[in-house]
Amino acid sequence: MNHDFDLSAVEEEIANCMRCGNCQATCPYYQETGFESSVARGKIALAKSVLQGKIKYTPTLAERFECLTCYACNATCPCGIQIDKIFLAARAVMVRNGGSPAFKKLMAAALKNQGLLDLGLKTATLAKGLLFQPHPSGGLSPRFPLGLDLRRVVPSLSPKTFRDGMRESVTVPGAKSKVAFFTGCLVNYVYPSTGRAVVEILTKSGVSVLIPWKQHCCAAPLALNGVMDVAEQMARSQIDLFSGLDVDAVVVACGTCGESFKKKYVELLDGAPGYAGKARELAAKTCDIADFAWNVAPFNRQLLKELAMRVTYHEPCHLGRGLGVTKEPLEIIRTIPGLDFVPLREPERCCGNAGSFSFTHYDISYNILKHKLADISGTGADAVVTGCSACRMQLEDGFAQEGLGKRVFHTAELLAMSLK
Amino acid sequence: MSVQEAIYTLRSVLGKENVITAKEDLICYSFDATADLPEHLPDLLVTPMTVEQVAEVIKAANRYKMPVYPRGSGTNLSGGTVPVRGGIVLSSLKMNKILEIDPDNLTATVQPGVIIQTLNNTIAPHGLIYPPDPGSMATATMGGSVAECSGGLRGLKYGVTRDYVMGLEVVLANGDIARFGGKTVKNVTAYDMVRLFTGSEGTLGIITEIIVRLIPAPETRETMFATFADLTTAGRSITEIIRSKVIPATMEIMDRVTMETVENHAQIGLPTESEAILLVEVDGIPEVVRREAATVREVITRNGGVVKTAAGDHERDQLWAARRAALPALARKRPTTILEDATVPRSKITEMLLAIQNIGRRYNLTIGTFGHAGDGNLHPTILTDSRDQEEMERVHRAVDEIFKAALSMGGTLTGEHGIGMAKARYLPWEYGEKGVQVLQKIKEALDPEYLLNPGKMVPCREERK
Structure with a gap:
């Protein structure tokens, strides 16, 4: 176990907080609650109190370290503190001391075991008529409390997962390069159309694609919630699966998954014999599909067909602030003929999904979403383009709840549509 | 048991969700943005x-003898909001409505929890501005900035918060509600209670509604950036610009330590071989702006400075980025940042x-100085580490000397941050014992039990000699 996930390792970051409170200006969570314990300055004070022994572990304290992990505070902090590192260390300490809330334990168990997740989600597909009722929007709303808020509209699970519907290797004759595609859970189970779009873009650009069947959750839901030991095991397993492959790059279609490959595995396996070096190599190879299609293996612009739509773009936190992929999706959108692109006023503001946060804090998550919905409505766009399936789920829930009748596309889907 | 009784009473009045008692939450209210102060847990929020x-x-506070912050x-x-003696922290953040924008009378009526920037965003479509612009305007509340009488970058031409507060609703220390002032430009009814409560730092009453004056947004502006080989010529330029009958909206200075730090941090091409830079902005109607900018350039050049004018919004943003980077860049150098605001008459800036x-x-300390040179309000910023006791001793002695120097030049302890806890012990240096006694008489007339923000500005009874 890497000992860096401890508050003592981030003591300097904690000491560097000058408590100016500038993080209040951009923290979406704080802006809903108005409580200092929601915002970075307050959480850092709590972390300091833990270090100084002024406060012990309590379930309430563990809850106070929860947030959207949207990195808005990092981007605002005048002292340049890596605030997320403090939060993650604090969450790891909370998990080691007293465990995380029951829901998260359940998630952790399911995500650790690919077979269980697969079976669970497939069973859910079969049992969906029992558990969910159709919502007028075309999605489903839960009939019984499943750990989901009863008001929430979730997309139908795909009857066939993306990976089940694909060959493991999609080769292009005379390919210029070969990549591995890490699909991520939501693309695999909920939005297979995104996965198909990624494969289409790559193959049309002369890139062969390998989709390792054994791949599993990237571990971000665990690492972000402080379950570091399990996350580390999963990181090792991903390294075993991906670093031996003879590929030029690993393509991802989700900012959070991308972060796991580009950052988290390196941190989790820092100094681990036989793994640290491989984790760094894998990190260097990993590339988000928007970045890849724009910079690495550019798509053929001659093939683009007109799409007559007004669209806007929502920047996922972990893709934008996390991976720094901010310009490429916009370049892609601007290149597609016929699109009327109207930017959001605050494209980089969190949509409120934040993975399990939206399960455990549905009301706050939805209130955060309302700002995004208002921003989107103001553009008059027919569809929202984004690079993250979790954001997409959140936006679709909002559109269904408010009866807005707008659609959401992954950047890859939009591009694939135009390349058809 | 009185704390428990107070909690019970307050919950019945405010509802459970508006009375917070978990230690995990209260820790986050044991401090504010001020460095190097003791922390103290409140009993409830x-x-x-x-x-x-x-x-x-306030009535419950009286009944249970609990201070209110x-x-x-x-x-x-x-340190204006640190609950030094325990008790109740009263947050204004749920009273955050803009009650009225009145373009005919050029006023806005707001609740105390409104963020300054939110007010400015709301009035911008009317072509109006609320000029006080403290560095924290994206986060600070109207209530807090009225209570502290915040300044800002535009103080030289536009004044400070007190110049814009026209009316207040205040809850007094006995729980009574009073209103003073209003929307009229002219108002000489009785004592100027609005000015008394503005800058009272929460020690005389709780501000619950504010009427502020708005002004038309300036049509245009011109931004200039000047470098100087020594502090004397920079200082002379500042006073000569004013003497030439030009009052810039802002006239900001940065010393060499600050410049070097900003340059190391951001590499924006600052002339680190210079001793000082000035950032000057004139605003108003185009004809006047052109003429004033020409005067500014002429004065600076005559004094040996090298001046450059921003060609458009992009260049202006770049110049301002350098100024805005001053505090962040300094703050990154060491863990603890002690930001003072000793202020002198502008003719004494160089001195x-x-x-x-x-x-x-x-x-033997690193002090970067930047600030609002045009109004004599400097921000000597000491970069240190509060964990190093020996160094902190030197910091405290240096701060004492900075205040002594400012006062000896006819200046003041604080230009815009307020006295609070941080400068309370220096108060007699500027006011003398007799002056401090006047403050105490005012305090006791309005808050005889010292329930409102005790330990701030006015020494409590038992602290007196």
Whole structure:
């Protein structure tokens, strides 16, 4: 176990907080609650109190370290503190001391075991008529409390997962390069159309694609919630699966998954014999599909067909602030003929999904979403383009709840549509 | 048991969700943005939604003898919201409505929890501005900035918060609700109570509604950037610009330490071989702006400075980025950042800058100085580490000397941050014992039990000699 996930390792970051409170200006969570314990300055004070022994572990304290992990505070902090590192260390300490809330334990168990997740989600597909009722929007709303808020509209699970519907290797004759595609859970189970779009873009650009069947959750839901030991095991397993492959790059279609490959595995396996070096190599190879299609293996612009739509773009936190992929999706959108692109006023503001946060804090998550919905409505766009399936789920829930009748596309889907 | 009784009473009045008692939450209210101060846990936090609820809180505070500390966003730099004696922190953040924008009378009426930037965003479509612009305007509340009488970058031409507060609703220490002032430009009814409560730092009453004056947004502006080989010519330029009958909206200075730090941090091409830079902005109607900018350039050149004018919004943003980077860049250098705001008459700016440099050398400390040169309000910023006790001793002695220097030049302890806890012990240096006694008489007339923000500005009874 890497000992860096401890508050003592981030003591300097904690000491560097000058408590100016500038993080209040951009923290979406704080802006809903108005409580200092929601915002970075307050959480850092709590972390300091833990270090100084002024406060012990309590379930309430563990809850106070929860947030959207949207990195808005990092981007605002005048002292340049890596605030997320403090939060993650604090969450790891909370998990080691007293465990995380029951829901998260359940998630952790399911995500650790690919077979269980697969079976669970497939069973859910079969049992969906029992558990969910159709919502007028075309999605489903839960009939019984499943750990989901009863008001929430979730997309139908795909009857066939993306990976089940694909060959493991999609080769292009005379390919210029070969990549591995890490699909991520939501693309695999909920939005297979995104996965198909990624494969289409790559193959049309002369890139062969390998989709390792054994791949599993990237571990971000665990690492972000402080379950570091399990996350580390999963990181090792991903390294075993991906670093031996003879590929030029690993393509991802989700900012959070991308972060796991580009950052988290390196941190989790820092100094681990036989793994640290491989984790760094894998990190260097990993590339988000928007970045890849724009910079690495550019798509053929001659093939683009007109799409007559007004669209806007929502920047996922972990893709934008996390991976720094901010310009490429916009370049892609601007290149597609016929699109009327109207930017959001605050494209980089969190949509409120934040993975399990939206399960455990549905009301706050939805209130955060309302700002995004208002921003989107103001553009008059027919569809929202984004690079993250979790954001997409959140936006679709909002559109269904408010009866807005707008659609959401992954950047890859939009591009694939135009390349058809 | 009185704390438990108070909690019970307050919950019945405010509702459970507006009375917070978990230690995990209260820790986050044991401090504010001020460095190097003791922290103290409050007994509870209340988040009232109406003026009547605020009055109920004050009545409960009287009944249970618990002090009350009003708090907005907790971004002040005087320790103004630290609950030093325990008791009740009263947050204004749930009273955050803009009640009225009145373009005919050029006023806005707001609740105390409104963020300054939100007010400005709301009035912008009317072509109006609310000029006070403290560095924290994206986070600070109207209530907090009125209570602290915040300044800002535009103080030279547009004045400070007190110049814009026209009316206040206040909950007094006995729970009574009073209103003073209003929307009229002229108002000489009785004592100027609005000015008394503005800058009272929460020690005389709880502000629950504010009427502020708005002004038309300036049509245009011109931004200039000048470098100087020594502090004397920079200082002379500042006074000569004013003497030439030009009052720039802002006239900001940065010393060499600050410049070097900004340059190391951001590499924006600052002339680190210079001793000082000035950032000057004139605004108003185009004809006047052109003429004033020409005068500014002429004065600077005559004094040996090298001046450059921003060609458009992009260049202007770049120049401002350098100024805005000053505090962040300094703050990144060491863990603890002590930001002071000693202020002198503008004719003494050079003398004060030299005195600060001298003090830094004598106590072997890194002090970067930047600030609002046009109004004499400097921000000597000491970069240190609060964990290093020996160094902190030197810091405290240096701060003492900075205040002595400012006062000896006819200046003041604080230009815009307020006295609070941080400067309370220096108060007699500026006011003398007799002056401090006057403050105490005012305090006791309005808050005889010292329930409102005790330990701030006015020494409590038992602290007196």
